[in-house]
Amino acid sequence: MSDLQTRPAPVVCGGRDDVAGGPVRELLKPRAVPLGESTVVRRLLPTLGRRMVGAWCFVDHYGPDDIEGEPGMQVPPHPHIGLQTVSWLHAGEVLHRDSVGSVRTVRPKELGLMTAGRAIAHSEQSPREHGRLLHGAQLWVALPGEHRNVAPAFEHHPGLPAVTGPGFRATVIMGELDGAASPGTAYTPIMGADLELADGADVRLPVEPDFEYAALTMSGITEVDGVRLEPGSMLYLGCGRRELPLRADAGGAGLVLLGGEPFEEKLVMWWNFVGRTGEEIAQARADWMAGERFGRVEGYxxxxxxxxxxxxxxLKARGRTR
Incomplete structure (x- = not known):
């Protein structure tokens, strides 16, 4: 998924100076951003005062939207460098095409993982024949310096491992949770999990004390470490926990938990590019406009x-949270 803003602001992020050493409870406010022809997303990361959670550097939440009789998601071919995109659905389908020849329909609770590396282009759209609802999250992961120029690739994992317990089921999207490991390729210590909480569930989920975490509520009303969250809201949790208390109101709830070791390198993020210098970003833009380096997305x-x-x-990398 792309940042389609016509005047995107540069974002500086990375570095460990501003990472709290202990738990926090910081509610991140979303902002509405149009995406393509008919979709509006809630952008939760980056936001004022909070740029990253581990290597996670971008979080959009969208839906549930009724797209019956509508085109749904329509994101034209666009470029990326220096990151991975993670497509995660709760309802609907997204047809992914990219410049390395991948054509794949991603469905709910399947992992669509694209590694941009040195350069890739892709498009995302609802198939011509699609269901009524579209609901999901689009996530970016910053690649560390030693891997930011890897060859571009796309992975589709329809079957993912899960951790279960009384009142909950956690599907492991990226990284590891309680011994269950995702097949998705990760380049930093990271985790992402989709949690389904049963009606009235009261859970204490094991987490890594050296990771920082954030929780995005997808559906229902959740209580995360004592903070009540409505759908589309995200709570930054900081580091220092060994377990995370979770509760769900009547009817159950769903949330996505993101975590990872604080990202040490300082980054520049502009439009759909993650780099280290303004010159690197400017060169990527020039290459895209010249039709070079990124290849062609066939079939869109x-x-x-x-x-x-x-x-x-x-464009300069100056800090992590501000």
Missing amino acids: DGAPLAAPDLPAVP
Whole structure:
């Protein structure tokens, strides 16, 4: 999924200076961002004061949207460098095409994982024949310096491991949770899990004290470490926990838990690029506009996205949270 803003602001992120050493409870406020022709997403990361959670550097939550009789998601071909995209659905289907030749329909609770590495382009759209509802999250993972120029690739994992217990089921999207490991390729110590909480569930989930975490409520009303969350809200939790208390109201709830070791390197994120310098970002933009480096997405009926103009001020990596 792309950042389709016509005037994207540069975001500086990374570095461990501003990571709290102990637990926190910081509610991240979403902002509405149009995506393509008919989808509006709630952007939760990056946001003012919080840029990353481990290597997770971008979180959009969308839906549930009624797209019956509508085109649904329609995101034209666009470029990426220096990151991985994680497509995660609770309802609907997304047809992924990319410039390394992948054509795959991603369905609920299946992992669509694209590694941009040195350069890739892709499109995302609801299939012509699609269900009534579209509901999901789009996530980006920053690649560490030694892997940011790996060859581009796409993985589709329809079957993922799960951790179960009284009142909950956790599907492991990325990394490891309580001994269950995702098959998705990860380049940093990271985890992502989709949790289904039963009606009235009261759970204490084991977590890593050296990881920082955030919880995104997908459906229902959850209580995360004593903080009540409605759908589409995200709570940053910091580090220092060995277990995480979770509760669900009547009717059950669903949430996505993201975590990882605080990301040490400082980054520049602009539009759909994650780099280390403004010059690297500017070169990626120039290459995309010149039709070089990123390849071609075959089969999409429409023109690729044009890159926005670069900001007048230099792009520099200055800090992690502000």
